[in-house]
Amino acid sequence: MFRTLWVWIGIPLIMIGIVAAMIIYSVNNPTDSIVERMLTYERVFRVIRQHASLLLISMTGATIVGVLGGIMLSRPSLYRAGRVVETIVNIGQTVPSIAILALFYTILGMGFRVAVFALFLYSILPILRNTFAGIDGVDYSIIEAARGMGMHPLRILTKIELPIAFPIIVAGFRTAIVINVGAATLATFIGGGGLGDLIVTGLAVRREMIILNGAALAALSAILLDYLIGKAEERVVKWS
């Protein structure tokens, strides 16, 4: 019990505490007037809020579309298309996130929505691929047996294929979220805001204090999310 509390609440709180202390210190002790103006609580909260909504909206959409798409592609009638899509997804994942964001900027212009859309499309890829691979990897004799027992295809999907593929889908989700947090810090280049905003501002005015705070926040968000999902993943693997 104590161990669970420590893993789920203790360690994350310590991480948050260190960064929060750093931010409070730097907001209260600015090195000069520029830092004082650029680094305020409102601004920090605003970029955190922007970052969170970037992540939340794009990840929710990507999870829904990715899982549904993966399920659809793994149906026997679409299986050939699934192989083709897998290749395309593999190439798509090789393309760097900054290139994706920049290309969407040239097509759709600046702004929060464009950033969300680009992140959404980019994070579909790992989820879609892993869902497809997970369901594809289910031993065919199990499905055959289920069919022999007279199970409906929908029941086969929900009772056999998805539970067996679940750990792989979660692994895809974890990859997607790590990529997404990294890419969300780049959203600021196309006017999407987020934690990258502080880093870019800091680099522009050459104030290390702002850079450090922004980088610490971005690193914290990524490490924390990866840590929590990693722990959840361990659970899932143990449980299934």
Next chain:
Amino acid sequence: MDQLLRMIVDLLMTLGNGTLLSTQNEARGDLRETIDWIIRRSDRILDLMVEHLWLVLFTLVIAIVVSVIVGIFISYYETLAQPVLGVCQVLMVIPSIAMLAFMVTIFGIGFTSGVVALVLYSLLPIVRNTYTGIRELDPAILESAKGMGMTERRILFKIKLPLARPVIMAGVRTAAVMMIGIAALAAYVGAGGLGELIFQGIGRGHRPMIIAGAIGVSIIAVAFDYILYYGEKRFSVEGRTREGN
């Protein structure tokens, strides 16, 4: 050369006019403008591309040397393996722009920051693959090598590393592809490369520039992935003989 390219483009454009692009006048104008710009500035784009490749290859060499040594080290000192891999994992999770920003506060703006950030990023895939590649060798092989009286050093260089090579190569491939994307960001901290086109283009609202930069980076990444994929296949001679083909 320029004229030849222009002719090819004109030909393509006239073909395109009739079919694909005739409905989208604006898009056609954009495409035309982009191709024109790319031809006009092809020398600069090539320069930046070479700079990009130089940054990636230079870093890759350092990264391979450092990571393989670390990987070998932790394969001998098992207790250190999990902590070292954990640290590498955390380094890789940190968003790339945050890592570059940290490096700027330490090394200042320029090439060094980019190189150090890239090396730190590529640690995990190569260290992990070196470690698992060595760990997962058949103990019988190592035992027989020892039985033949080979020294530990010879076992490492004649048996462990050659047999782990395909796995290490897979890690190098992952690292290289990742590096190309991050090297594009390194332009933001003054390390040069194709990222410069992207950032300058966004700054000026110059679309052809952004498209040239983004597509250039993507092409390099995909090309590297393919080249290293075939390299991997060629290098894994051991795997082929074992399966008998």
